[in-house]
Amino acid sequence: MATETEIKLSLSARAASQLPRHPLLADGKPHRQLLINTYYDTPDRQLRSQRIVVRYRQRGREWLFTVKTAALLSGGLAQRSEWEVLGQPGEFDFSHVDNLAIRTLLESLRHQLQPIFTTHFRRHAWLLEPRDGVRVELALDRGWIEAQGRRRTICEVELExxxxxxxxxxxxxxxxxxxxxxxxxxxxKSDRAYRLLADAPDAAVKALPVPIEAGMPTIGAFRQVALSCLNHLQNNEEGVCDGDLPEFVHQARVAIRRLRSAIRLWEPLLPESFVAHFDPLWQELARKLGEARNWDVFMADTLPALSEAFPDSVAIERLSLHSERRRASSRKAARTAIKSAVYSRLLTEFTAAVLGLPEDDGKPLADFVPRCLDKRTRRVIERSPNALGADAAARHRLRVAFKQLRYALEFFTPILAEAPLNSYLHSATCLQELLGRLNDLAVATTMTAVALPGRQGIAVQGWLAVQTESLRPELATLLGAFQEQSVPWKPF
Known part of the structure; x- marks a missing residue:
């Protein structure tokens, strides 16, 4: 078995034509190949569900038979197991796969395997040796994916x-x-091919569970969580840039919030320079996405309620036109941010910094979690009394505290007691959702004050204030119920 480690980077056709002139490549002569790859799976996509790839590659007169584990990409980095031998298309001899579980699965599915899509591209490859002991293959691939008559362009760089x-x-x-x-x-390429094969509209992607264990090093757990957050963010990039569904922006923003919460959770163990450099950068990106999200929520939830409360109102018509313009401009700003070179470099630099974090003193995650969760719970309890008043800023601070607690609970779910956790997490989630509704009303109040200044907006402001007041008793009830919950991390 070999371990394949590579970074995948996409680029435009124009950038691809510029790449060979880069100083790193200008003096070298690339090796050129035409690569035609056929991928196999069962009719019900069992290999896809197990994140396993089976492929035959035609390279000149040779056929290479490859089995890979399909790694999740974070910051473009893929690290996966790979088994490759010479073979003939249609023959599925898995004896070279030395992972017993994977080989057993593949052998059980051997007679169900069928070709499902192909990739066809020309590869220009340079061998780079920038320093003693370092060898990297840079491959520029240009071609297409084909699945059931549908095509998608390939234009990417692989650094292996x-x-x-x-x-x-x-x-x-x-x-x-x-x-x-x-x-x-x-x-x-295979992930993109499966999406092409499905021929269905893209759907926003939610966060996946993070595979952590109580005995793993604490910084190692942070790496897993941080890279998982990056994967969550990147899986929604395309929808933010090319689609209009609000859920893509929402999930991208959630991914950044989760990432920033993870940085705050582990902050005592992280280098000060790491936090000081990266947290403001993620905060600025979150702000740009946040404005788009605020207008999406206002247009989808608040404005229809206002239209019903004030039918045939000229002020509401004016507010609607103002909101549509602001939503369009904020979406454009969000797309610009995600498409920017600044964002691309942030992904690369942050991934490198996460992987390069110094190891901790060897204390297992199980020693870190209770102290971490105790601190988040104390913060929630301390902020609760002020949030019960009329101060919207105090409610926002409580909402932030609940988000950090909830995300921490989700990160640590694999090592917490299931039954107590479910009840505690449900209570925290209900509170966060209610605080979110209150925050939406506070944001809407600010938005309408700008759109309808002076006497124009008095009635609307009054209506929003009534909605806010109607939720305050429920907030008091949910806070009381939450504080009666038993925490799910004692004893650990």
């Missing part, structure tokens, strides 16, 4: 580590990004 440390890949990626627009890819 042949010798040296993983950090060297990110050094090279950074040098390339300095002059060529390269974006860390969120999906492998």
């Amino acid at each position: 580590l042949l010798a040296g440390a993983v950090s060297e890949l990110f050094v090279l990626a950074g040098e390339l990004q300095a002059t060529v627009a390269l974006h860390p890819e969120a999906r492998s």
Whole structure:
């Protein structure tokens, strides 16, 4: 078995034509190949569900038979197991797969395997040796994916580590990004092919559970969580840039909130320079997405309620036109941010920094979690009394505290007691949702004050205030119920 470690970077056709002139490549002669790949799966996509790839590659007169585990990409980085031998298409001999569980599964499915899609591309490959002991293959692939008569363009760079440390890949990626627009890819060729095969509209992607264990190093757990948040964010990039569904922006924003919460959770163990450099960058991106999300919520939830409360109102018509313009401009700003070279470099630099974090003192995650969750719970309890009043800012601070607690509980779910956790998490989630509704009303109050200044907005402001007051008794009830819950991390 070999372990394949590579960074995938997408680029435009124009950038692809510029790439060979980059100083890293200009003096080298690339090796050119035509690669035709056929991928196999069962009719019910069992390999896809197990994140396993089976492929035959035609390379000149040779046929290479490959089995891979399909790694999740974070910041473009993929690290996966790979088994490759010479073979003949249609023959499925899995004896070279030395992982017993994977080989047993493949052998049980052997007679169900059928070709499902192909990739066809020309590869220009350069062998780079930037330093002693470091060897990297840079491959520029241009061609297409074909699935049931449908095609999607391939235009990407792969940096595969042949010798040296993983950090060297990110050094090279950074040098390339300095002059060529390269974006860390969120999906492998096979992932994109399956999506093409489905021929269905893209759907927003929610966060996946993070596979952590009580005995793993604490910084190791942070790496898992942070890279999972990046994967969540990147899986919604395309929808933010190319679609109009509000859920893509929402999920991208949730991913950043989760990531920033993770940074805050682990902050005592992280280098000060790491937090000081990256947290403001993620905060600024969240702000740009947040404005788009606020207008989406206002248009979808608040404005229809206002229209019903004030039928045939000229003020509401004016508010609707103002809101539509602001939503369009905020969506454009969000797309611009996600498409920017600044964002592409942030993904690369942050992934490299996460992987390069110094190891902790060896204390297991189980020692860190109770202290971490105790601190988040105390913060919620301390902020609760002020939030019961009329102060919207106090409610917002409580909402932030509940988000951090909820995300921490979700991160640590695999190592917490299931039954107590479900009840506690449900209570925290209900409170966060109610605080979210109250925050939406507070944001709507600010928005309408700008759109309908002076006497124009008095009635609307009054209506929003009544809605806010009607929710305050429920907030008091839910806070009381939450504080009676038994925490699910004692005893651990």
